[in-house]
Amino acid sequence: MTEYGIHCSHEQIPPADLLAAVIAAERAGFDAAMCSDHFSPWSARQGQSAFAWSWLGAALQATNLSFGVVNAPGQRYHPAIIAQAIGTLGAMYPGRFWAALGTGEYSNEHITGGPWPRKEVRNARLRECVDVIRDLLAGEEVTRDGLVTVDRARLWTRPPEPPPLIGAAVSTETAAWCAQWADGLVTVNAPEEKLRAMISAYRDAGGRGPVCLQVHLSWAATESEAEEIAYDQWRSNIFPPPVCWDLETAEHFDVVSQNVTVEQVRSVVNVSADPDRHTEWLRGYAGLGFDRIYLHHVGQDLSDFVTTFGAKVLPALR
Numbered sequence: 001m002t003e004y005g006i007h008c009s010h011e012q013i014p015p016a017d018l019l020a021a022v023i024a025a026e027r028a029g030f031d032a033a034m035c036s037d038h039f040s041p042w043s044a045r046q047g048q049s050a051f052a053w054s055w056l057g058a059a060l061q062a063t064n065l066s067f068g069v070v071n072a073p074g075q076r077y078h079p080a081i082i083a084q085a086i087g088t089l090g091a092m093y094p095g096r097f098w099a100a101l102g103t104g105e106y107s108n109e110h111i112t113g114g115p116w117p118r119k120e121v122r123n124a125r126l127r128e129c130v131d132v133i134r135d136l137l138a139g140e141e142v143t144r145d146g147l148v149t150v151d152r153a154r155l156w157t158r159p160p161e162p163p164p165l166i167g168a169a170v171s172t173e174t175a176a177w178c179a180q181w182a183d184g185l186v187t188v189n190a191p192e193e194k195l196r197a198m199i200s201a202y203r204d205a206g207g208r209g210p211v212c213l214q215v216h217l218s219w220a221a222t223e224s225e226a227e228e229i230a231y232d233q234w235r236s237n238i239f240p241p242p243v244c245w246d247l248e249t250a251e252h253f254d255v256v257s258q259n260v261t262v263e264q265v266r267s268v269v270n271v272s273a274d275p276d277r278h279t280e281w282l283r284g285y286a287g288l289g290f291d292r293i294y295l296h297h298v299g300q301d302l303s304d305f306v307t308t309f310g311a312k313v314l315p316a317l318r
Contacts, residue, residue: 173201
């Protein structure tokens with residue numbers, strides 16, 4: 001049976017408010033949670049970007065939900081530090097934490113002052129990071145001299161079972177590549193044929209573990225309000241790769257999204273004031289074979305969304 005979780009967007013919501021929302025989500029019947037890990041928001045209107053790893057410790061303590069985070073090791077983060085963070089949360093909350101690993105976006109990674117590598121180099125760097133993280137979580141002493149450098153690193157605090165390392169992908173090519181190393185796959189909502197192809201690419205290449213979907217949606221009491229929320233908060237997020245990977249700052253995203261239309265936003269966000277319509281969309285995603293679906297209401301106030309979906313959408317899905 002498909003699990004339905006909540007996505008917690010650090011780019012949009014202050015961490016204390018986000019913690020209150022995820023506590024409310026558990027009480028409302030959500031099964032799980034995941035969060036972003038950004039240094040910068042996608043737009044000045046979003047206006048936040050708290051440190052995900054501090055928040056995860058608080059959220060895991062405050063709830064009984066499972067949690068995941070989407071992380072990009074290799075530039076802003078050294079993989080040994082990410083292994084230590086994963087190992088610590090795994091030791092404190094066994095069986096409740098996973099990390100999805102991807103190649104990242106320049107808007108977060110440029111802060112180190114280093115160059116932004118080509119995509120194929122970023123892929124190779126991520127693969128090295130995955131191996132470093134896995135070896136450290138297995139208790140090995142790790143030294144590397146490659147795209148990432150590691151000198152005699154060892155994790156002294158580790159969980160009995162390493163948390164899953166899930167691949168983050170938005171293309172079928174990356175999904176198939178993730179099958180070489182990942183314990184599962186996570187992607188974002190797209191047309192049905194694209195999502196079906198993503199799952200097939202991962203499974204046909206030997207991919208194991210759960211396939212997960214983050215669904216961008218906007219709900220409000222009226223259709224116009226739901227549309228206004230989506231347009232205000234998510235119009236800077238309609239651009240496919242490589243644009244979303246390579247822009248440098250929130251200001252750049254705001255400039256390139258000045259002429260985005262509501263129709264374009266609706267192409268990437270499920271917008272409706274009708275809970276039954278959202279139920280239909282989510283049921284369709286589950287029918288494609290997703291094991292976990294994480295709901296991301298793109299508004300900055302999650303309280304009414306959590307209450308309404310907990311009362312009307314989640315029971316209908318189950």
